[in-house]
Amino acid sequence: MLPTATCVTQTVADPADKITLDETARHRRRMAMRSDGGIEFLLDLPEARLLQHGEGLVLDDGRVIEVHAAPEPLYEVRGRDARHLVTLAWQLGNRHLPAEIAEDRIFIRRDHVIHEMLIGLGATVGEIMAPFSPERGAYHGHHHGGGGDHEHGA
Structure with missing residues (x-):
């Protein structure tokens, strides 16, 4: 049985691994995933959301997978x-x-x-x-869009 990530944390101290995803792949609720180092897990969040660069997916076994936004x-x-x-x-x-x-x-x-x-x-x-973190629309619930989360190279 795969470990399951049912919550997201804003702070990541010692991640077990990272997962690098583009914006489309970071907008998820439930799906099987594989970290960059090969840890397989099930993402099962209460609602779809845009996972932000630097957030952590907390697995039910206590490990944390850090989200990286792909360029x-x-x-x-x-x-x-x-x-x-x-x-x-x-x-x-x-x-x-x-x-x-x-x-x-x-x-x-x-x-x-x-x-x-x-x-x-x-x-x-x-x-x-x-990395791309577009503004969420008015009908998408919570605001998770970008602008101030990270810097782009100019």
Whole structure:
């Protein structure tokens, strides 16, 4: 029988292993998983949530598996000023695109059509590889989105 992770801890002192997942794979409730070092376990949380980089999955045998957010191909979107950035955010939101909002930039998954739209709107768009933690929507319950959880390389 596989050990089961039924809760998440914000602090990880001495993890038994780590598991590296992209944003899509970090948004889970229940599934069989394997840590980077080969520990097999069942994730069985009360509700689906976005597992954040640095959190720990507490197994019923007491071990903790630390979550690592895998870098993903993203666009880093910047505006001319704060108002322009808000306008760009509105355009992205109007298209229901997952976006991670920072004080002076927005991170989105790469998409050449959206890239062209943003350039046409006067945005500065750069390609980066970084962990992705988009804002959760208003109808997704608790807010687990990013912006302040970690830094992206610029």
